[in-house]
Amino acid sequence: MVDAFTDALDWPFFEPRHRTLGRDISAWAAAHLRHAGHEDVDTACRRLVRELGAAGWLRYGVGGTAYGGHGDAIDTRAVCLLREALARESGLADFALAMPGLGSGAITLAGSDAQKERYLPRVASGEAIAAFALSEPDAGSDVAALALSARADGDAFVLEGDKTWISNGGIADFYVVFARTGEAPGARGISAFIVDADTPGLVIAERIDVIAPHPLARLRFSNCRVPISQRIGEAGEGFKVAMRTLDVFRTSVAAAALGFARRAMDEALQRAASRKMFNQHLSDFQLTQAKLAQMATTIDSAALLVYRAAWQRDQGRSVTREAAMAKLTATEGAQQVIDAAVQIFGGQGVVSGETVERLYREIRSLRIYEGASEVQQLIIGRDLLKGLAASEGKP
Ligand SMILES: Cc1cc2nc3c(=O)[nH]c(=O)nc-3n(C[C@H](O)[C@H](O)[C@H](O)COP(=O)(O)OP(=O)(O)OC[C@H]3O[C@@H](n4cnc5c(N)ncnc54)[C@H](O)[C@@H]3O)c2cc1C
Numbered sequence: 001m002v003d004a005f006t007d008a009l010d011w012p013f014f015e016p017r018h019r020t021l022g023r024d025i026s027a028w029a030a031a032h033l034r035h036a037g038h039e040d041v042d043t044a045c046r047r048l049v050r051e052l053g054a055a056g057w058l059r060y061g062v063g064g065t066a067y068g069g070h071g072d073a074i075d076t077r078a079v080c081l082l083r084e085a086l087a088r089e090s091g092l093a094d095f096a097l098a099m100p101g102l103g104s105g106a107i108t109l110a111g112s113d114a115q116k117e118r119y120l121p122r123v124a125s126g127e128a129i130a131a132f133a134l135s136e137p138d139a140g141s142d143v144a145a146l147a148l149s150a151r152a153d154g155d156a157f158v159l160e161g162d163k164t165w166i167s168n169g170g171i172a173d174f175y176v177v178f179a180r181t182g183e184a185p186g187a188r189g190i191s192a193f194i195v196d197a198d199t200p201g202l203v204i205a206e207r208i209d210v211i212a213p214h215p216l217a218r219l220r221f222s223n224c225r226v227p228i229s230q231r232i233g234e235a236g237e238g239f240k241v242a243m244r245t246l247d248v249f250r251t252s253v254a255a256a257a258l259g260f261a262r263r264a265m266d267e268a269l270q271r272a273a274s275r276k277m278f279n280q281h282l283s284d285f286q287l288t289q290a291k292l293a294q295m296a297t298t299i300d301s302a303a304l305l306v307y308r309a310a311w312q313r314d315q316g317r318s319v320t321r322e323a324a325m326a327k328l329t330a331t332e333g334a335q336q337v338i339d340a341a342v343q344i345f346g347g348q349g350v351v352s353g354e355t356v357e358r359l360y361r362e363i364r365s366l367r368i369y370e371g372a373s374e375v376q377q378l379i380i381g382r383d384l385l386k387g388l389a390a391s392e393g394k395p
Pocket residue numbers: 132133134135137139140141142164165166167168210216365368369370371372373374375378
């Protein structure tokens with residue numbers, strides 16, 4: 001069968017190293033991820049992190065060759081290709097690749113040399129698991145409203161409050177935690193801290209089960225003392241650091257959605273071409289061909305937006321609008337593509353363990369996390385209006 005993923009590697013967004021990487025990760029994923037194990041999700045995730053680390057793939061999520069990273073800056077196109085290829089085979093493998101980068105992204109972007117030396121090499125090799133702790137029970141989309149407090153006390157900060165929906169919660173070795181330090185109201189009064197998982201006062205308050213299982217938890221911080229040396233960057237800069245981190249990784253969420261959609265497309269094509277009905281095959285009907293055509297067009301539109309955003313970021317340009325467009329289009333589009341694939345499978349499409357059934361569950365939360373679709377729409381709308389105001393010379 002024609003492989004649309006490797007075909008797209010010829011697009012002008014890529015350089016020769018990306019084409020090699022795309023083929024290598026595709027072959028690795030097919031060889032290593034086809035046979036699902038029977039472990040629980042924590043064990044499977046730890047194993048995948050170790051395997052991805054040993055194979056060298058986690059190095060792409062870390063910036064700085066001196067710290068184990070693949071390059072001095074994070075190569076967004078490479079991270080997107082890795083996520084797309086892994087997501088085609090396994091949602092958990094994609095998660096295991098993405099979270100170390102997101103969890104340690106703030107350290108790569110704004111950490112001190114000592115913090116980078118202590119944490120990044122272990123993340124790049126898969127020896128340490130990182131987590132990104134921003135969301136709270138009352139601060140999700142409106143994240144600048146976060147309330148977890150960090151009070152200065154001698155040479156430490158004391159953290160009090162809850163974080164929730166924290167991926168890798170329960171298995172992480174350290175958490176990058178965004179807390180209110182109060183230099184100014186709202187977004188300008190937040191700082192970022194690295195909190196080791198065994199710090200006294202940090203407990204896993206609750207594990208959360210979701211429709212596509214992966215390690216997820218609510219964290220509680222009670223009188224949790226964190227040395228001042230664990231603060232990332234300056235006081236009050238945490239929100240900016242969080243947004244810069246999300247700017248890097250948001251496009252890669254879109255790439256993961258693209259991987260899920262490509263797999264659904266492959267499954268649907270095979271099924272439509274082989275399923276006999278009314279003395280023909282399902283694929284002989286024009287209604288089916290129209291469905292397949294829409295699915296393929298949705299996937300290509302998403303892919304073009306994903307790699308436009310990734311390429312643009314790798315040129316050092318701002319991608320706030322482009323990354324939002326990519327995430328919105330790829331995640332919403334993948335949901336439609338996967339739904340159409342389930343429909344093509346008929347009853348078999350909703351049987352537990354069927355690939356399209358799994359994809360149907362895997363895709364859902366990508367439309368919510370790292371900014372729900374509505375938030376992406378707001379980002380795009382505001383950016384358009386800002387551009388108009390700037391062109392008219394308004395502040
Ligand atoms: C599987 C999973 C993994 C996650 N992993 C992490 C993690 O590792 N670290 C972390 O910090 N967080 C994580 N999150 C949290 C995630 O980022 C939040 O769930 C997300 O930001 C939405 O916040 P909320 O759930 O509080 O929903 P709410 O903020 O209550 O939003 C609910 C809905 O309101 C709508 N909405 C939002 N804003 C607007 C608006 N302005 N206008 C109209 N409608 C709007 C959207 O449809 C949105 O889905 C994860 C979430 C999930 C589901």
